[in-house]
Amino acid sequence: MDSRSLTNKQSRPGDVLLYAIVYICAGFSVLLLVGIIAYVLYKGVGAVNLSFLTSVTSVLKGTVGIAGNIVNTLLIIFISMIIATPISIGAAVYLNEYAKPGKLVTLIEFATEILSGIPSIIFGLFGMMFFGQTLGLGYSLITGSLTLILMVLPLITRNTQAALKVVPDSYRQGSVGLGAGKWHTIRTILLPCAMPGIITGVILAIGRIVGESAALLFTAGSAKTLPKTLGALFGKIFDSGGTLTIQLYLSATSEGDFETAFGIAVVLLIIVFLINLGTKRLAARFDVRRIAK
Amino acid sequence: MGSITKTNGAVNAQKVTEFIAKTVFTVCAVLAIFAVASMTVYMFAKGTPAFQKVGVAELLFGTVWKPTADPSSYGIFYIILSSIVGTACSIAIGVPIALMTAVFLTEVADKKISAIVYPAVELLAAIPSVIYGLIGLMVLNPAMYKLEKLIFAGSKTHQFTGGSNMLSAIIVLAIMILPTVINVSASSIRSVPKELRAASLAMGATKMQTIFKVTVPTAKNGIMVGVVLGIGRALGEAMAINMVAGGSVNIPLPFNSVRFLTTQLVSEMGYAEGTHRQVLFSVGLVLYIFIMLINLALMQIKKRNEEQ
Numbered sequence: 131m132d133s134r135s136l137t138n139k140q141s142r143p144g145d146v147l148l149y150a151i152v153y154i155c156a157g158f159s160v161l162l163l164v165g166i167i168a169y170v171l172y173k174g175v176g177a178v179n180l181s182f183l184t185s186v187t188s189v190l191k192g193t194v195g196i197a198g199n200i201v202n203t204l205l206i207i208f209i210s211m212i213i214a215t216p217i218s219i220g221a222a223v224y225l226n227e228y229a230k231p232g233k234l235v236t237l238i239e240f241a242t243e244i245l246s247g248i249p250s251i252i253f254g255l256f257g258m259m260f261f262g263q264t265l266g267l268g269y270s271l272i273t274g275s276l277t278l279i280l281m282v283l284p285l286i287t288r289n290t291q292a293a294l295k296v297v298p299d300s301y302r303q304g305s306v307g308l309g310a311g312k313w314h315t316i317r318t319i320l321l322p323c324a325m326p327g328i329i330t331g332v333i334l335a336i337g338r339i340v341g342e343s344a345a346l347l348f349t350a351g352s353a354k355t356l357p358k359t360l361g362a363l364f365g366k367i368f369d370s371g372g373t374l375t376i377q378l379y380l381s382a383t384s385e386g387d388f389e390t391a392f393g394i395a396v397v398l399l400i401i402v403f404l405i406n407l408g409t410k411r412l413a414a415r416f417d418v419r420r421i422a423k
Numbered sequence: 424m425g426s427i428t429k430t431n432g433a434v435n436a437q438k439v440t441e442f443i444a445k446t447v448f449t450v451c452a453v454l455a456i457f458a459v460a461s462m463t464v465y466m467f468a469k470g471t472p473a474f475q476k477v478g479v480a481e482l483l484f485g486t487v488w489k490p491t492a493d494p495s496s497y498g499i500f501y502i503i504l505s506s507i508v509g510t511a512c513s514i515a516i517g518v519p520i521a522l523m524t525a526v527f528l529t530e531v532a533d534k535k536i537s538a539i540v541y542p543a544v545e546l547l548a549a550i551p552s553v554i555y556g557l558i559g560l561m562v563l564n565p566a567m568y569k570l571e572k573l574i575f576a577g578s579k580t581h582q583f584t585g586g587s588n589m590l591s592a593i594i595v596l597a598i599m600i601l602p603t604v605i606n607v608s609a610s611s612i613r614s615v616p617k618e619l620r621a622a623s624l625a626m627g628a629t630k631m632q633t634i635f636k637v638t639v640p641t642a643k644n645g646i647m648v649g650v651v652l653g654i655g656r657a658l659g660e661a662m663a664i665n666m667v668a669g670g671s672v673n674i675p676l677p678f679n680s681v682r683f684l685t686t687q688l689v690s691e692m693g694y695a696e697g698t699h700r701q702v703l704f705s706v707g708l709v710l711y712i713f714i715m716l717i718n719l720a721l722m723q724i725k726k727r728n729e730e731q
Contacts, residue, residue, distance in 0.1 A: 145632070156532070
């Protein structure tokens, strides 16, 4: 048989090289993740125990713990989401249900796009100048939360918009045809249908807040004390407070306490992993396209 | 009669509700415009005074950064240069790796393997930047220090950095842009019509020829979006590279300790006062302008893609 026959499979050395490069690059991306997770766990698991999670670092008591940072993180998430969620949903409802194509919509879409492209350090700078100085809130959890609200607005707005877009028009027509007003339709038909998308957006936003550091360094500060009473917990909103990421940064740099830094890294990785899993489950369970069928 | 007035009342009440609902929703939507506008105004209002005080040319093109010395000097040229060089190099390293991974995910791997690799990439995107910084600090910097000692052994002019250098920052940035570029490129490659691949294969091209001569070139507009997003991400990253790039303003050479626009803000904003603080706001303004240009370029590309 002639080796140059058309029916023979031709192998090109260039192809083999390309295959090799493609496999190496993909392998690198996966090994990178495995390496990061393995390294963090190896270095950090030893630091994580019950007292690490439930106490506050104190020279007097001789304890090392991140309870204060956990409370700060939760408070910032709570304040940010309770304000950002309704605003984002409102914006998405306006853009999808009320707005007619025109200058205002173009401008809003433009602003949302710009907002999602601004890096967190710029948000931090603006938050420090505007909320911290101009509004006089100083270094506090509320300053940090207000800053983060601007940051997560586009995220929740987009997810809600995407969910509203796949609600079939027949639902709207059916509702209006039965005599319901627009607000009633939104409240009872559209928002419930879009709920999985909204929740996905909210969880993604929480993930973003948990991992955020640059926007918080100059807005929420770095205090790590734990409030003693419930009243103090609310008062804490106006006090400085460092989140887990900020504490990790400080532990790894100025404090030079790498054990704590890796301990926090383990906690953060677990949270990030759970959030990732949560959004996936949600997306699979409430596949928004299912509604359209 | 009575029932008619009642209905009118109900209709009026409904009109009021509808009006309130519409107003509230509009206000929510307009807030984004308000946020961007006030951010822009603030960045310019706070960022420009230092230009008047120090002088535009001296600030932007000065190469000496001594904010606390007497007489003080506020040249941020090397800082700007470091940001540009760092971003460019990380893109040059990260984009090919990301593109090849995207090709693997969409064209080469079978479904089972993609189902493992894809979530891994997603998780990579979700890891907080301080963790990248921490690992860079603990793994990359010591390795760099060994390399540095090897290369500059006996050198009298080189300032040893302990491994906190430009190269470490570039590697961390290249890794951090991977997920963004992979995701966008993969979805762009996936949307290339099957007919094109089929036609190419039918003409006798091999799979690799088809991928790199037909599929990827067809998807290039979408891949471009990923690259520009990556540029924005690399330019705006602050915490991770602040932990690995060292702490002094220098010419961006591989083994020099450098400061970027972002890391300059992170490390000095906490204590800066007076003119020093104002200059930092100017650094923020320069970064803001860069980011805005990238954002506008991104929108332009997206618009062009939609038109096609």
